[in-house]
Amino acid sequence: MRESVMASSPDVVEYICFQLRHAGDISFRKMFGDYGLYCGRAFFGLVCDNQLYVKITEPGLKMFPQQEQGCPYPGARPHFLVTELDDDRALSSLVRETCSVLAVPSVLEGNKKEASGEKRSRRP
Secondary structure, rough: OOOOOOOOOOHHHHHHHHHHHHHOOOOEEOOOOOOOOOOOOOEEEEEEEOOOEEEOOOHHHHHHOOOOOOOOOOOOEEEEEOOOOOOHHHHHHHHHHOOOOOOOOOOOOOOOOOOOOOOOOOOO
8 A cells, every 4th residue: 555645746647648648538637636537527547646547447457467556545446557658559548448448427417407496396
């Protein structure tokens, strides 16, 4: 289990996202000093203490069966700990394959109810 040493550098996060450009629409969101990574709406990994962690999936294990694993923070499930960041094609392939099996949150459309201040009866 790793101990948190420092928050991740925005420059490192941007470099990782650049390296993943072939995987799809890559974005990140700051979370507690570190960063969550998304491909489209699929959350696939984290950058913690300037290290890339990618969710472990069956396709990822098939591609990289010997990939080092680690936990991004205490209590987290193991993730792939990706230390080789210079091969953009391999990184993008891992993320693309990982995201192919991840659940994507649905977007709520049309289910929003407007607050009117009026009391409404359930009876017709």
